[in-house]
Structures are given as C-alpha cells and as structure tokens.
Amino acid sequence: MTIKQLSVFLENKTGRINDVVRTLGQNGINMHAFSMAETTDFGILRLIVSDVDKAVEVLRAQNFAVMSTEVICLSCDNTPGSLAVILEYLAEEKIFIEYMYAFAQNDKAHVVIKPNDLKACLAVLDAKGCTVLQKGDL
C-alpha cells in the first residue's frame, strides 16, 4: 500500500516554509512528517499530511506549485539495526531509493521511502513480512 505525499516547490526565501505550514494549519490539516530538500536557489518540501487532496487544493489556491507523489511508509522496531535489515532486502533486489526520511517515537520508527520502482519495492517488503503503513495508520 502506498501513501500520498505532498511536495511543494519553494524559493529560497525567508518565511516561505512558514506560509505553507500556516495555510495547512488554518485549514485544519495536520502534518505527520516532513523533510526539506534544498538546492542553491530553490527547495522542495515533502510532507505527509492528514488530508493530501485538501492540502493540494488549499495550497494551489495560494499559488504554490504543489503535487502529490506516491511513497511507501514502513514501520519497524525502534532498535539498532532494524532498518539496516530492511534496506538490505531492498538493495538485494536492486531497488534504488531516491530519497527517504524518518521519525521514531517510543518503540516504533516510521520511514518514508521513495523508491525508483514502487511496485517492486512493495513486493519485496510484503514477501519479507515488513509492516507497511496505510493512510489510516498514521
């Protein structure tokens, strides 16, 4: 199962992330996780939010360049070496990870992965019995 991630194009300008976060907040959209990728003159903010479709709509209304991307969110134990095992499965099947970000809380860690091949990646995770989160799990 994949999850829809929200991606927002941002110029490198002070206060710009704030504008995104405020807009989401005003519309009652909660953020579960996000990461910021940056280049010298622009950045891409990637977020997992409570309502992607609504987020796209409200941000577009504010003239942001926004898109949603399918990603995989997996859950593993918050212990040393747990993620390494899973990434090893993916590498063995030649699945390349374009980017990933993660957060850990209590005994579980959630990892957002954007692989080059979603289907293949899911198949590997399924076969190895990894926990892949769905929209409602977050």
Add this chain to the structure above:
Amino acid sequence: MFWNENKECMPREQMRELQGKRLQKLVTYVYHNVPFYRKKMQEMDLSPDDIRSIDDIVKLPFTTKQDLRDNYPYGLQAAPASEIVRVHASSGTTGNPTIVGYTRKDLAIWSEVMSRCLTAYGVTRDDTFSVSYGYGLFTGGLGAHYGVENLGATVIPASTGNTEKHIRLIRDLNITGIACTPSYAMYLAEVMEKMGLTKKDLGLRIGAFGAEPWTENMRKEIQDRLGLKGYNIYGLSEIMGPGVSYECQEQNGSHINEDHFFPEIIDPNTLQPLPYGQQGELVFTTLTKEGMPLLRYRTKDLTSLIDAPCPCGRTSVRMTPIMGRSDDMLIIRGINVFPSQVESVILEMKEFEPQYMLIVDRKGNLDTLEIQVEVRRDFFSDDIGAMLALKKSLSDKLKSVLSISADVKLVEPNSIARSQGKSKRVIDNRKLV
C-alpha cells in the same frame, strides 16, 4: 591633430552643401536599387527629385530594426552581391540577426572614419595599438583593426580572453593604445594588479572605449588605474560599426563623422525632428554607403546634439553621452539583449509560465544577468534532479539565443508581479547614467 582637416573642420555651410549633394545621390541610388525604399517613397508620393538639399531629409521615410528583420538577410542591400566583400551581423531581437554587407568602398570609408577617431585621441603611426574588441561577426574588432592599419600604427589583434598574456604583450611590445569595452578595461586593470604590475610597468596612454554605456566615474577610475586617457567611441553595425562618432581632446561630446553619417534627433513618439540641444532619439542616414545604405535609421539611442563650435577646431556636430534607449534593449557585457529574446525562449518551454524578470547588475566590473522564471504549477516535479535539469536546459537555450550566459532562477508561480498595462520585465541596478 586631425586625420582629415578638410572634412573635420569644414565650414558648416560647406558641410551642409556636401551633405545635400550626397543625400541627393543616395536617395537616387536606393530608389533604383532597393525595392523596399522605392515602394516606401512611392507610397509617400516622393521621388528622388524632391530631395534638393539636406533640409529635405525630413521628407524621407524612417528605417527601423524591424524593417531590417523583415527583409532578412539581404533585402535592404543596394549593391549587387558581387560588390560585397565583407559581411557583419548583429544580434536580432528575436530570431534573425541583422546582416550588413560592405563594399570595398564602404570598408575604405570605415577605415577613414576610424583613423579620424584614433588621430583625435592622439594615436600616431609611432604607436602600437591593441584591439581588444571581439573579432568576428561583431563589428568592433575588425572595424577598429583596419582603422589602426589605415592610420599606419601597428595593430595587435589581441581580441578578448587570455588577459594575462595580453598584459604581458602590452608590457613587452610597448603597446601604447587599446580599444575595448570600458568594463574590459576595468578587468584589465584588475588582472594587471593581481599580476603584481602597476600602470608604470605598462606604457598605455590612450584608450578607445565603447560598445556599452559608461560613466564619468568609470572613466576616472580606468584612467587612474591604467595610467591612460580614455576616450569614447560610438558606432552601431547597422550604420557602419565603431567610428560613427568620437571624442576629441576636449572630451565634451562625441564628434559625428557627419560627411558620412547624417544625424537627426527626433521625438520617439511623434517622430518629429527636434532642434539641437533637445534630447530625443538619434537617427542616422548613411550618406555615402553602398552595401546597405539606410535612410533615417532609428537607433533608439536617446541623446542630444550640440552644434556649438568645439575648441578643438572641429566643426562637426557632437552628440552627448547616450542617456538611455527608447526601446527595451539592454547592453550587457557589450552584447545587445532584448527582453523579447528571453520571452521567445520561455514561451517555447511548456514547463514555465510566460512570466519572467531580468535583473541586471554590475558586480565588481562585470555585468550580471539573472533571469527569474516561474515554474508552472502542473509541471513542477518532486524530483530535484529533474528540476535542476530543467533549469540547465533553459540556461543552455538562453545562452545560445542571447550569446551571453545568464543565471537562471526558478521561482514560484505567481511570484513575479503582474501588471495591467505594459509589464515591467527588467530591473537594471547598474548606475550608468
């Protein structure tokens, strides 16, 4: 010192008479050899016989850059192809460059007027003179080159680039004069200082600077750092190239070689001629040109003309420094750039909104050009590599169209100010006037 005292110091009345005769001949020539002008004159119910003196020039039609573009490549050429011995080209606003063909006589006149300029600056046959304008389709390099040769001085065709080697040549070959853009002169001073040399190590005494606007402050700085005296040289490829006008030792306006290039100032809106002293758009008629003669060519340069006698003894009309343009052309690092060129590139790429902004600045001594473009909401990609590739693809296309590199900045949709009327596409932060 004069190169051609007879022409440069000709009494005004005599000059007007000469101009009138040349104009009559020119109009007859273009009427019979350039269908474009014949048609225009016929539409205005004008025949060559209606031109009896230089005062009648106001009856003639104007020529614009658009006309040159519409008649690309050789539509305005008057001389048969067999008489053309050289072609130069300058950048067009969109697509077609302007092609200018020269006959052997045109080149001789070009060398003559360049020799007048150089002599006014104090160059003699004992000088060794470096030409550091670009050689090639641009008129700067070859135009200055043949002027130096015609005068009898030694020319060093250094062109641009390899500045350290150039500075060593200036020192080792006792180069006394240089022709280049004022910004290149500043760069030369910088490199010289970095090499641990001072102006005393170099024997430069004369600089012929042009192809881009420059200020009195820049003049002072260049003179101070290179130990030379810097003179303005003005020209444009449509009319001839460098050598249309030049400063004398007085450095108070540039004398126009008006036995060859007849100047007028017009109101760019009403197209009515303006009297001496009033600022407007500079218009030239090429009185003696054979290859591509032009009637009343609108340069779009804003200036005024001074007809008061100059203490140097020259009687020719002078033009004041260019105060700006009546169109949106920018001169960046000596290259003509039109916002419409940028627009044409952006319109071809569906990933961008048709919105852009050019930000021109001068950092150190180098002009910089930043081009901001809006990413279209529906073409934005989550993949940074793809976004960077998109940016590079735009940079490459712009470079091939503009001939200079620009710093592309991708901005958010709707972040460039929209306006109801004529949109503002350029922010020029250089202080040049």
